[in-house]
Amino acid sequence: MDRSKVGNLRLFRAHRLEASAILRGMTSPDTRRWQDKLFSLPVTMGYALAALVFIVTPRSMSDPDIWWHLRDAQILLQTHHFITEDIFSSTALHAAWMNHEWIAELPYYWGWTVAGGKGVWFVNAVAIAIVTVGIYLVSYRRSKSAVGSFLVTLAGMFLSSVSYGPRTLLFGWMCLLAEMYILECVYDKENPRPAAAWLLPPLYVVWVNTHGSWLIGIALLGIFFATTLFRFQWSAISSRGMDAKTRNTMLGAILASVAALFVNPYGWKLVAYPFNLAFHQKLNIENVEEWKPVDVHTVRGEILLLLLAVAIIWQIYKQREWELHDLAFVGAGLYSALSHSRFLYMFAITAAPAFAMRFPPVKRGENYRPKPLLNIATMVVLTIMAVKQSVLVKDTDTQKAMPLFPVDAVPSLRAMHLQGKVFNSFLWGGYMIWHLRDTPDFIDSRVDIFEYNGTFKDYLDIIRIKDTEKLLDQQKIRYVLFEQDTPLAYFLEHTSRWKVDYLKGNVVLLERTTPLPN
Numbered sequence: 001m002d003r004s005k006v007g008n009l010r011l012f013r014a015h016r017l018e019a020s021a022i023l024r025g026m027t028s029p030d031t032r033r034w035q036d037k038l039f040s041l042p043v044t045m046g047y048a049l050a051a052l053v054f055i056v057t058p059r060s061m062s063d064p065d066i067w068w069h070l071r072d073a074q075i076l077l078q079t080h081h082f083i084t085e086d087i088f089s090s091t092a093l094h095a096a097w098m099n100h101e102w103i104a105e106l107p108y109y110w111g112w113t114v115a116g117g118k119g120v121w122f123v124n125a126v127a128i129a130i131v132t133v134g135i136y137l138v139s140y141r142r143s144k145s146a147v148g149s150f151l152v153t154l155a156g157m158f159l160s161s162v163s164y165g166p167r168t169l170l171f172g173w174m175c176l177l178a179e180m181y182i183l184e185c186v187y188d189k190e191n192p193r194p195a196a197a198w199l200l201p202p203l204y205v206v207w208v209n210t211h212g213s214w215l216i217g218i219a220l221l222g223i224f225f226a227t228t229l230f231r232f233q234w235s236a237i238s239s240r241g242m243d244a245k246t247r248n249t250m251l252g253a254i255l256a257s258v259a260a261l262f263v264n265p266y267g268w269k270l271v272a273y274p275f276n277l278a279f280h281q282k283l284n285i286e287n288v289e290e291w292k293p294v295d296v297h298t299v300r301g302e303i304l305l306l307l308l309a310v311a312i313i314w315q316i317y318k319q320r321e322w323e324l325h326d327l328a329f330v331g332a333g334l335y336s337a338l339s340h341s342r343f344l345y346m347f348a349i350t351a352a353p354a355f356a357m358r359f360p361p362v363k364r365g366e367n368y369r370p371k372p373l374l375n376i377a378t379m380v381v382l383t384i385m386a387v388k389q390s391v392l393v394k395d396t397d398t399q400k401a402m403p404l405f406p407v408d409a410v411p412s413l414r415a416m417h418l419q420g421k422v423f424n425s426f427l428w429g430g431y432m433i434w435h436l437r438d439t440p441d442f443i444d445s446r447v448d449i450f451e452y453n454g455t456f457k458d459y460l461d462i463i464r465i466k467d468t469e470k471l472l473d474q475q476k477i478r479y480v481l482f483e484q485d486t487p488l489a490y491f492l493e494h495t496s497r498w499k500v501d502y503l504k505g506n507v508v509l510l511e512r513t514t515p516l517p518n
Helices: 003-025 030-037 041-056 066-079 102-145 146-163 169-187 194-208 214-228 243-259 268-280 282-287 299-318 324-337 341-356 373-392 411-417 427-435 449-452 455-463 468-474 487-493
Strands: 231-234 237-240 422-425 477-483 497-504 507-512
Touching: 030 231, 041 102, 041 146, 041 373, 066 102, 066 427, 102 146, 102 169, 102 341, 146 299, 146 341, 169 194, 169 243, 169 341, 194 214, 194 243, 214 243, 214 268, 214 324, 237 324, 268 282, 268 422, 282 449, 282 455, 299 341, 324 341, 411 497, 411 507, 422 427, 449 455, 455 468, 455 487, 468 477, 468 487, 477 487, 487 497, 487 507
Parallel strands: 422 477
Antiparallel strands: 231 237, 477 507, 497 507
């Protein structure tokens, strides 16, 4: 076959491929290109991550905070006044207290009013999906690698599952991702937009009223400014620096962001609260599980070590450069995660863009062929799976919270009309605030006010059988509502001064048999 025939054959094949692509879509070439973008690989992977969240999100309300958050939101919407003192407990009644997460409580309360426990689960899943896709988008914007961004986000999902309950902290992580996206726009290598920094002050107005994690955002903002201020090069670590215009804009936006923190219903006290938590609530930090360091013997700890090992080996093998602010963000996230397990989510957020940069971007050459039909089929399958899981969610309040909360005991406790102070399990305090409103709790997961007045210390001593009867007498406790399989329940059941009024499953209610001390 001569060269002219070969050339004609190739030309014919090219025209046939183009025509078949148009015919398959039954659309014009312009519309087809739009469809290729909508159902492209990057979009499909982002959609897959969101669908996966709905598939794996626990169908429970096992977080002890959610109940008093619901009650706070209900009171705020009914009275149109912010809570300024404790109105739920018997031990800290009328003590000064701030509802410092009031914005984040409102979506969960809306979910509860619409569909009860199932509504809260849905809001929780949506919040986790937004954070997950946000990690993917920030990573993809930086790396232009859909596969790399998908993989680092997927790894982050395993680590961040520590906070997959209905938590206000999720909305704080949304704000952190918004900040990181803004910083990416400001410091974009190809198309920097310094004016985007002025989005930071309004972001902090929302953030300070949403969650105390705004302090992390301010710290990272300072780290970013310090590590990008000057041009720097040392081995594989570098910084491009900032021009004068960008530097002045960033400095002005940072100062305005700090001022924006005081736009809240509690003034300077709300701004000071995260510092109070860090430096004055020692018992809280030492005894609440999520504040403890990561246990490397758990699955999450092992995954974290594995990811770090892979990252080190990858860096040795590929010898890729690191921007100084990326390295600082990874270091800050890693230190925080190792110090407190709740910050594994923070590590997933701050480290993902830098790790995604280790993957090469996809190059769309002559041989690149979009696969919209395959991507559409993938989306359809994932949608069916996610919807199926969502429909299967029933009354999470009664079916999935059973191991953690005294669900079955509530009707009996209401019928008893308990007259007197109740000593309750720490994890059950919030549940009592929502379900047993006529029975003030001894303690709940609003740890700050109970640490200030010594109640938390007394609680720890009582459950550890350290001056238990003496402290119960001092607090004038008439009832003890606790888990059955605990040293405290065993100790009181085997004394003559207490009797069992209710026992079912792992819930026991004990009542004092002797008169209360004067």
